[in-house]
Amino acid sequence: MSITSRPVTLKDVANRAEVSTSAVSRTFTDGASVSEKMRRKVEKAASDLGYSPNALASSLTTGRTKxxxxxxxxxxxxxxxxxxxxxxxxxxxxxxxxxxxxxxxxxxxxxxxxxxxxxxxxxxxxxxxxxxxxxxxxxxxxxxxxxxxxxxxxxxxxxxxxxxxNSECGRMAGRELVSRGYSSVGFMGGPETATSTQDRFRGFSQELAKHLEVTHCHSFATDYSFDAGRIEMQRLIAKGPLADAYFCGDDVLSIGALSALAEAGLNVPRDIGIIGFNDMEMARWENINLTTIGQPxxxxxxxxxxxxxxxxxxxxxxxxxxxxxxxxxxxxxxxxxxxxxx
Amino acid sequence: MSITSRPVTLKDVANRAEVSTSAVSRTFTDGASVSEKMRRKVEKAASDLGYSPNALASSLTTGRTKxxxxxxxxxxxxxxxxxxxxxxxxxxxxxxxxxxxxxxxxxxxxxxxxxxxxxxxxxxxxxxxxxxxxxxxxxxxxxxxxxxxxxxxxxxxxxxxxxxxNSECGRMAGRELVSRGYSSVGFMGGPETATSTQDRFRGFSQELAKHLEVTHCHSFATDYSFDAGRIEMQRLIAKGPLADAYFCGDDVLSIGALSALAEAGLNVPRDIGIIGFNDMEMARWENINLTTIGQPxxxxxxxxxxxxxxxxxxxxxxxxxxxxxxxxxxxxxxxxxxxxxx
DNA sequence: TTTCTTTTTGCAACCGGTTGCAAAAAGAAG
DNA sequence: CTTCTTTTTGCAACCGGTTGCAAAAAGAAA
Incomplete structure (x- = not known):
């Protein structure tokens, strides 16, 4: 029998404590001038009634909603x-x-x-x-x-x-792949409209431009998702030839890509390298064990x-x-x- | 130079349209009585000024914040x-x-x-x-x-x-394992305090009680997480002997368990069976491919x-x-x- | 005790809206 | 053109608080 009782207001507290509403308001506003005696009286009444100030009402005057x-x-x-x-x-x-x-x-x-x-x-x-x-x-x-x-x-x-x-991250990925001795590398980004994809791609390209001995290519998945990564890698496999290693714009894309590679009978890292981005929790799961770039x-x-x-x-x-x-x-x-x- | 202009209020609109505040309020309250002429006048003023009612202020009188x-x-x-x-x-x-x-x-x-x-x-x-x-x-x-x-x-x-x-889900899992001919099965739950774990466990036990030829055991992970599932399965492996199949209280626990099993050199499903719960997206990832019970x-x-x-x-x-x-x-x-x- | 200063308190207006009520306007009927 | 209904409109009080200001109380100084 829920007697949806009207919530307790500042006025109720003021009445019970027999003080003005300003006094009650002040006790609940820190920095306001209230004597110890008053504060005790008000707090007693408030706790008796179970009062809690209405944040929305006060926002009206203070201009702060939190x-x-x-x-x-x-x-x-x-x-x-x-x-x-x-x-x-x-x-x-x-x-x-x-x-x-x-x-x-x-x-x-x-x-x-x-x-x-x-x-x-x-x-x-x-x-x-x-x-x-x-x-x-x-x-x-x-x-x-x-x-x-x-x-x-x-x-x-x-x-x-x-x-x-993000472009520094792209450079970092590029540098890493080059230092591992891969001679042909790819960038597999998220959606081409995503700023993070654009920036990581830019950095990656800049880095690769410094290493003319390494060939590089790029493509974009439709989404930052497992499925998108998987589908994109399947497409790359079908099209061929694959690069030696790929920088995927996100771990979840990488994991999708790994799945497509496994299905195609390719071994990672023996046949092909993958580096992801984000260091999501799953990246360290033993059955995934993804090398990646983590952001703090x-x-x-x-x-x-x-x-x-x-x-x-x-x-x-x-x-x-x-x-x-x-x-x-x-x-x-x-x-x-x-x-x-x- | 952001001229943080004071937001437009109802009163501003009323002034500009040269009508009362009530009229403005009514045009923005559906079901209220306003003539077409009035509505047009107010809407014009409102759009000129870029007015949008303050949801918090109205909540004060309507008692609805949405x-x-x-x-x-x-x-x-x-x-x-x-x-x-x-x-x-x-x-x-x-x-x-x-x-x-x-x-x-x-x-x-x-x-x-x-x-x-x-x-x-x-x-x-x-x-x-x-x-x-x-x-x-x-x-x-x-x-x-x-x-x-x-x-x-x-x-x-x-x-x-x-x-x-959830207890029906537990029964379903029990039934499934029995029907697959496993002769010793285990329940690996989430935290023992979680109601879902308790209920799934109860159902599972009830079902198993009907099949005295199948032995069963149970244990609980500390958390619904990959790590907790992995650690708990490692513990079970170390303790031995393992059941033939486990119902894990959540997919993420299952995946942790799979990881521990793989590490121990056990093949799933040949050596041991796992059934999860939730049908999370990852469950269908090819490198996980988890049999599970999905909730809608x-x-x-x-x-x-x-x-x-x-x-x-x-x-x-x-x-x-x-x-x-x-x-x-x-x-x-x-x-x-x-x-x-x- | 009186006077001056500082602190505490209440009054009343206000924040941005809504709404009951009665007056005004519009429409229908005669 | 009246008279009666119905609709539209504005007034003013209210929602639950805050705050500037001045009056009251308390404290300090003389």
Whole structure:
């Protein structure tokens, strides 16, 4: 028999404690002037009644909701489960609540901005490696503080960016393959429209351009997913001839590719090398054991949350780029570095 | 030079259109009485100014925020990425916004209730296969409409439940293993405190009790994760002797177990059989190819969202249990059904 | 004790909307 | 053109809080 009792309001507490509503409001606002006696009286009444201030009502006057829009379009790459886990926890730790927005269906920036503005979010975190910088800019233009995590960086940023230098990662992958002595290498990216794919590809090409003795080719999967990686590798196998090693734009693509290779009877790393990107949990599973380049996800997220908090305090803060280094994680899908012999 | 302009309010629109604020409010409230002429005038002014109503302010009087708390503690099982994807999309489709709450750190029901009450969520979806029913009840007791998805069901429910009959799933797994002619089978569950593990185990035991010729044993991993599954299987291998086949409480545990078995040089399905649960995407990856029991995740989520919407309209709706059938997905980790010969 | 300073408190307006009610306008009937 | 209905509109109070300002209380100084 749930007697859906009306929630306790500030006024109820004021009545019970026989003080003004301002007094009650002040006891629950830190930094406000309240005597010890008053505070005790109010707190007693509040706890008797089980009062808890309504965050939405106060937001009306303070202009702060403590709501942060968490926008993403990547709900298929397992790495993002970790991303959501970390974001939600770290935001909670700062007393902020994430309002999730799934962009898988709707990609229009303006609609997204409107939707979140309706809820007066204090700020927005765009967590995506595929959305173009323009997307985040739409928020800034609407006057909503925004941090773009895992996005494309620019040396003249218009919004705050936290992530890695994807083209440097591409170079790193290229360097690694060259140093292993592969004489023909390939880039197998995610969707050609994804900024991360574009950037990693650019870096990879730049690096390879330094090594004219190594031939290289490239292709793109339709999606950052197992299936897309598998299908793309099947296509490459069918077309032939294969390169000696591939840099896949994401671990999940790599795993798809590995599956296609295994099916075709090719042994990794003996017949062909694969290097992935992200160092997702599965990459270290023994039956996958993928050599990959890891990005410091936790640091990126930690820094993003710290940054958005700072921006809330100072909305005119100058746009900032925070880049973190990636690192090679060697496992079993590349052949050994050739021993230098004279 | 972001001129963080004050957002446009209802009053601004009223001034520009030279009408009362009520008129503006009414044009944006469907079902309200406004003449065509008035509507046009207001809409013109609103679009000139780029006005969009503040959802939080209106919630103050209407008592509706269209905010739904999405509570979960499972941010490590990849299947939940799909769960979040579907929930966020389906909620968005209904004009509701998910406020995410990560319970990984904080398990106290009352704190969770308070936190979400501060934001006056219209309702809560508890998406967890491990939290006890008492957790959801805390919301109901606080007068917050709640649907427990993927939770333990009861024939005398106190909160709305949508999910599968986990003990029936346990029976199904038991039946399957028996029918394959295994003469000694094991149950390898997730954490012993998880309701889903308990229920699947109960069903499994019940089924096995009908087949006295088959011996059975059981053990529990510390967590629904690859590592936990791997470690638990390593422990079983070390202890010996192994059963002929295992029902693992989740695919991710199964995959961990497979990894341990491969490492120990045991061939699946020749030496040992494994059946998982969930039919996660990875289960069908060729290098895993796991026989498993799938639950209809999309239907469960679709139904959960429909249900919460109905409850919002009628908060006193009688608690309801909605169960969906699971189904066997045969792949390559169980041996073939023996051909009956006379 | 009186006077001046500092702290605490309440009043009342406000945040951005909604809504019951009664007055005004429009339409229908006579 | 009245008179009666129905629809449309605005007024003003309200939702649950916050906050500037001035009055009241408390404390310090004389």
């Amino acid at each position: 709501l942060i829009g968490l926008v993403s379009n990547n709900f298929h790459n397992p790495i993002f489960l970790q991303v959501f886990d970390l974001f939600t926890r770290k935001l909670q730790d700062k007393g902020l609540r994430p309002l999730l927005m799934n962009l898988s269906d709707e990609q229009d920036a303006l609609t997204a901005v409107r939707r979140l503005q309706k809820y007066s979010v204090d700020g927005v975190i765009v967590a995506s490696s595929t959305l173009p910088p323009e997307f985040s800019k739409a928020f800034r233009d609407a006057g909503v503080p925004v941090v773009n995590s895992f996005g494309r960086f620019s040396t003249t940023p218009e919004v705050h960016i936290v992530g890695v230098d 996800i936790e640091q990126i997220i930690h820094s993003s949350v710290e940054l958005i908090v700072s921006i809330l305090d100072d909305p005119n803060r100058y746009p900032e780029v925070r880049l973190f280094p990636c690192k090679m994680v060697e496992r079993g899908t590349l052949r050994a570095v050739p021993t230098t012999e004279t | 905010l739904i708390g999405l509570v979960s503690n499972n941010f490590h099982n990849p299947i939940f990425l799909q769960v979040f994807d579907l929930f966020t999309r389906k909620l968005q489709d209904k004009g509701l916004r998910p406020l995410l709450m990560n319970l990984s750190d904080e398990q106290d029901a009352l704190t969770a209730v308070r936190r979400l009450q501060k934001y006056s969520v219209d309702g809560v979806i508890v998406a967890s296969s491990t939290l006890p029913p008492e957790f959801s009840k805390a919301f109901r007791d606080a007068g917050v409409p709640v649907v427990n998805s993927f939770g333990r069901f009861s024939t005398t429910p106190e909160v709305h439940i949508v999910g599968v009959d 995740i999309e239907q469960i989520i679709h139904s959960s969202v429909e249900l919460i919407v109905s409850i919002l309209d009628d908060p006193n709706r009688y608690p309801e249990v909605r169960l969906f059938p699971c189904k066997m997905v045969e792949r390559g980790t169980l041996r073939a059904v023996p051909t009956t010969e006379t």
